[in-house]
Amino acid sequence: MWQYEKKLQYPINIKNPNPKYAQIIISQYGGPDGELGASMRYLTQRYSMPYDDVKGLLTDIGTEELAHLEMVCAMVHQLTRNLTPEEIKKSGFDKYFVDHTAAVYPVAAAGIPWRAEYIQAKGDIIADLHEDLAAEQKARVTYDNLLRLIDDPDILDPLRFLRQREIVHYQRFGEALRRTTDRLDSKNFYACNPSFDKNCGR
Amino acid sequence: MNKAKLRRKIWELDFAIHEMVLFLDTHKNNTAALNRLKMYKREREMLVREYVSRFGSMNETANASECNNSWCWLDGPWPWENKFAEE
Numbered sequence: 001m002w003q004y005e006k007k008l009q010y011p012i013n014i015k016n017p018n019p020k021y022a023q024i025i026i027s028q029y030g031g032p033d034g035e036l037g038a039s040m041r042y043l044t045q046r047y048s049m050p051y052d053d054v055k056g057l058l059t060d061i062g063t064e065e066l067a068h069l070e071m072v073c074a075m076v077h078q079l080t081r082n083l084t085p086e087e088i089k090k091s092g093f094d095k096y097f098v099d100h101t102a103a104v105y106p107v108a109a110a111g112i113p114w115r116a117e118y119i120q121a122k123g124d125i126i127a128d129l130h131e132d133l134a135a136e137q138k139a140r141v142t143y144d145n146l147l148r149l150i151d152d153p154d155i156l157d158p159l160r161f162l163r164q165r166e167i168v169h170y171q172r173f174g175e176a177l178r179r180t181t182d183r184l185d186s187k188n189f190y191a192c193n194p195s196f197d198k199n200c201g202r
Numbered sequence: 203m204n205k206a207k208l209r210r211k212i213w214e215l216d217f218a219i220h221e222m223v224l225f226l227d228t229h230k231n232n233t234a235a236l237n238r239l240k241m242y243k244r245e246r247e248m249l250v251r252e253y254v255s256r257f258g259s260m261n262e263t264a265n266a267s268e269c270n271n272s273w274c275w276l277d278g279p280w281p282w283e284n285k286f287a288e289e
Contacts, residue, residue: 003263003264003265004263004264005262005263006261006262006263006275006280006281007213007216007262007281008281008282008286009217009220010217011210011213011286011287012282012287013284013286013287013288014284015284053227053228053230056227057224057227057228060220060223060224060227061224064220064224070281070282073282074281074282077282077283078282078283078284081284168221168224169224172224172225172227172228175228175229176227176228179228
């Protein structure tokens with residue numbers, strides 16, 4: 001189960017609303033490499049993980065990703081508060097506004113709603129950990145791209161924090177992959193599937 | 203330390219504790235990391251005690267949010283609102 005803590009992992013207080021920025025930042029909520037997908041990916045993969053330490057890592061990183069999607073939503077919420085119809089039209093936010101008003105709905109920057117295809121649970125520990133490593137790098141690149149397009153320090157500061165977390169998670173998943181292959185036959189890691197075959201690697 | 207600074211310091215320790223948790227997930231028997239985790243938790247406990255004695259409940263979780271016979275869990279601002287960071 002989970003218990004909510006009434007705080008953000010890193011504080012967010014954006015003074016100037018900016019619906020143009022909101023429309024690109026929202027991709028890190030509902031986009032292909034966003035935090036919603038990250039959380040669902042790791043929490044979903046737990047059930048077929050054969051090793052206790054990797055179950056724990058997926059639980060803890062999957063939980064942190066929930067805190068990250070809350071941060072991204074907080075940014076979008078603060079960037080879209082108190083808008084006038086004029087500002088909505090001028091910024092191009094009208095295409096989102098017509099369906100969602102100022103709610104925070106999981107879509108990619110180009111407007112595509114969040115899809116389960118953004119995540120994968122393959123049921124093979126090596127395949128799943130590689131998926132996770134790639135996901136962290138893709139999310140890092142998305143943050144890099146946002147950092148190129150935005151020049152408000154109130155937004156850049158939490159974005160830099162989130163970018164750094166992708167790098168830390170990548171490091172931890174890399175260690176989990178190494179610990180996994182250490183348990184397998186070094187001549188052929190793929191001789192069996194430790195997530196499915198009994199006695200694989202024993 | 204004023205209320206906002208103290209709260210911020212406690213949250214910084216929460217982050218440091220979380221970092222140690224992730225590190226220990228892949229370094230189970232690392233005693234230096236275990237000791238560091240204990241140190242951060244002790245420090246946090248001390249600061250929370252100071253906070254509660256000076257300002258009342260931290261009001262962070264639903265199961266620890268009774269203050270003055272009222273259900274203050276519901277008291278805003280909520281974390282995604284600008285006012286939350288300004289408090």
